[in-house]
Amino acid sequence: xxxxxxxxxxxxxxxxxxxxxxxxxxxxxxxxxxxxxxxxxxxxxxxxxxxxxxxxxxxxxxxxxxxxxxxxxxxxxxxxxxxxxxxxxxxxxxxxxxxxxxxxxxxxxxxxxxxxxxxxxxxxxxxxxxxxxxxxxxxxxxxxxxxxxxxxxxxxxxxxxxxxxxxxxxxxxxxxxxxxxxxxxxxxxxxxxxxxxxxxxxxxxxxxxxxxxxxxxxxxxxxxxxxxxxxxxxxxxxxxxxxxxxxxxxxxxxxxxxxxxxxxxxxxxxxxxxxxxxxxxx
Amino acid sequence: xxxxxxxxxxxxxxxxxxxxxxxxxxxxxxxxxxxxxxxxxxxxxxxxxxxxxxxxxxxxxxxxxxxxxxxxxxxxxxxxxxxxxxxxxxxxxxxxxxxxxxxxxxxxxxxxxxxxxxxxxxxxxxxxxxxxxxxxxxxxxxxxxxxxxxxxxxxxxxxxxxxxxxxxxxxxxxxxxxxxxxxxxxxxxxxxxxxxxxxxxxxxxxxxxxxxxxxxxxxxxxxxxxxxxxxxxxxxxxxxxxxxxxxxxxxxxxxxxxxxxxxxxxxxxxxxxxxxxxxxxxxxxxxxxxxxxx
Numbered sequence: 001x002x003x004x005x006x007x008x009x010x011x012x013x014x015x016x017x018x019x020x021x022x023x024x025x026x027x028x029x030x031x032x033x034x035x036x037x038x039x040x041x042x043x044x045x046x047x048x049x050x051x052x053x054x055x056x057x058x059x060x061x062x063x064x065x066x067x068x069x070x071x072x073x074x075x076x077x078x079x080x081x082x083x084x085x086x087x088x089x090x091x092x093x094x095x096x097x098x099x100x101x102x103x104x105x106x107x108x109x110x111x112x113x114x115x116x117x118x119x120x121x122x123x124x125x126x127x128x129x130x131x132x133x134x135x136x137x138x139x140x141x142x143x144x145x146x147x148x149x150x151x152x153x154x155x156x157x158x159x160x161x162x163x164x165x166x167x168x169x170x171x172x173x174x175x176x177x178x179x180x181x182x183x184x185x186x187x188x189x190x191x192x193x194x195x196x197x198x199x200x201x202x203x204x205x206x207x208x209x210x211x212x213x214x215x216x217x218x219x220x221x222x223x224x225x226x227x228x229x230x231x232x233x234x235x236x237x238x239x240x241x242x243x244x245x246x247x248x249x250x251x252x253x254x255x256x257x258x259x260x261x262x263x264x265x266x267x268x269x270x271x272x273x274x275x276x277x278x279x280x281x282x
Numbered sequence: 283x284x285x286x287x288x289x290x291x292x293x294x295x296x297x298x299x300x301x302x303x304x305x306x307x308x309x310x311x312x313x314x315x316x317x318x319x320x321x322x323x324x325x326x327x328x329x330x331x332x333x334x335x336x337x338x339x340x341x342x343x344x345x346x347x348x349x350x351x352x353x354x355x356x357x358x359x360x361x362x363x364x365x366x367x368x369x370x371x372x373x374x375x376x377x378x379x380x381x382x383x384x385x386x387x388x389x390x391x392x393x394x395x396x397x398x399x400x401x402x403x404x405x406x407x408x409x410x411x412x413x414x415x416x417x418x419x420x421x422x423x424x425x426x427x428x429x430x431x432x433x434x435x436x437x438x439x440x441x442x443x444x445x446x447x448x449x450x451x452x453x454x455x456x457x458x459x460x461x462x463x464x465x466x467x468x469x470x471x472x473x474x475x476x477x478x479x480x481x482x483x484x485x486x487x488x489x490x491x492x493x494x495x496x497x498x499x500x501x502x503x504x505x506x507x508x509x510x511x512x513x514x515x516x517x518x519x520x521x522x523x524x525x526x527x528x529x530x531x532x533x534x535x536x537x538x539x540x541x542x543x544x545x546x547x548x549x550x551x552x553x554x555x556x557x558x559x560x561x562x563x564x565x566x567x568x569x570x571x572x573x574x575x576x
Contacts, residue, residue: 038391040387041387041388041391041392044384044385044387044449045388047381047384048381048384048388048444048449049444049445050446054446055441055446058440058442061440061441062436062437065436065439086330087331089330090326090328090329090330093323094324097324129556130552133551133552133556134551134552135515135519137431137519138519138532138536138548141533141536141537142345145348145536146341146342147334147337147338147344148337150332151332152333154331155331155333156338224432225431228431228432229533232331238432239435239523242435242436245439250436254428254432257428258427258428262427
């Protein structure tokens with residue numbers, strides 16, 4: 001049996017001064033940062049017209065609204081809502097696919113290992129960045145000006161904003177690809193196009209497919225909101241019902257969105273697994 | 283040394299060739315099948331989304347000329363020939379942009395605080411009780427799945443027009459998103475320190491504070507910064523529904539066809555997003571760099 005040794009704190013203290021007596025600057029840095037961060041929040045709360053009175057009034061209002069949402073009830077408009085939900089899913093699938101199709105060639109231009117010239121790559125990257133900097137809702141407003149109100153504007157809005165995101169993600173996937181296979185194609189006399197087709201694409205396509213599926217998932221969410229500015233889908237119904245304060249219908253629509261998103265999550269999760277799982281075989 | 287390439291006898295080769303062709307054919311068939319299903323889904327979606335290609339082609343010129351129009355001043359000059367005239371409202375826009383950034387900052391930090399409070403209950407390895415974990419997870423899922431702007435729409439009615447609704451909407455959405463990410467970090471944390479702390483008789487709270495927290499703070503900060511970036515973008519459209527920020531100005535400019543204003547406001551938004559992206563990227567790099575050294 002060994003007994004726990006007497007701990008000689010003084011000796012430990014003498015041996016490891018760095019652990020026991022950290023300088024005040026090191027001890028205070030973290031709390032100081034946290035205090036500073038929350039000080040800005042307090043300033044922000046004041047600047048943005050927060051007041052306890054408003055907060056409590058709003059919360060009690062919110063409580064009433066939540067009570068009025070129960071039970072969720074579509075009234076007689078269930079068929080319309082189902083159609084709108086279908087529209088939303090269509091917008092997500094179509095918009096994402098369009099974006100992926102257009103983004104693939106552009107992403108090649110933005111990849112370091114395909115286009116070594118920085119001069120050519122730089123403008124492409126900045127263009128993609130700018131497109132990503134603009135929210136989907138803004139694109140929806142622009143497209144409504146062009147093709148009019150309706151889901152088609154939504155498809156184009158999602159296609160454009162995802163184009164920016166895909167361009168970046170795809171080019172990163174391409175840059176991460178193994179160069180040895182490309183060199184192999186070159187060694188056997190393949191042209192630049194052959195290098196891309198047989199050296200790069202087989203490596204990156206599964207990654208890209210996974211990303212596209214993931215975006216279809218997240219775009220189902222985006223597609224639910226672009227209706228708020230008039231670009232079709234279930235968001236249009238939702239915004240309308242909120243404006244006329246039909247809370248039971250609102251809660252029903254929110255439930256529909258939750259269920260649809262969960263279903264898409266499930267399906268695309270399975271599909272993604274199938275694609276990634278098949279990868280070593282292909 | 284020479285390497286002899288052996289050529290198989292004709293018969294053996296034929297068998298191998300046939301097997302290879304069969305394998306390839308099966309794979310091609312499967313690919314083709316997947317492709318057909320996908321194409322059918324697309325077609326269905328096209329019908330559902332009322333895709334109208336003639337409209338697109340007829341009006342595609344509009345899309346291109348829209349950019350031409352937003353880059354033209356009222357007097358027919360290109361915007362960059364008279365920057366003062368183009369950015370005439372910079373004073374107001376900068377104030378609105380400041381408000382936008384502030385909305386996202388306050389929203390992110392409030393959201394991060396709530397997520398921080400909840401994530402230990404949501405993580406599989408630290409949750410004190412399964413029912414609590416289930417409850418917190420569903421709550422976070424709800425906050426994450428309902429889009430921020432839908433919360434904003436409802437909050438505008440409950441709290442009145444103004445940035446308060448935007449802040450709360452962003453805070454709730456961030457709570458959901460960050461809560462999930464935070465709890466994933468906690469799930470990946472090393473549990474040995476927890477055992478060590480617990481063996482000294484410490485409470486659950488002390489276990490979290492002294493065993494888990496030191497492992498996860500860098501990850502938390504990194505995700506919160508990333509969320510801040512995303513929230514700046516989101517806050518820029520909160521004004522569409524009256525929840526404060528630059529979106530209000532933008533939607534007015536777009537709807538009333540103040541073309542050069544649209545491009546000016548878009549430019550300021552894009553520049554702001556760039557600046558935020560770059561500075562948070564730099565901050566994240568520093569944070570992780572320091573963390574790696576200690």
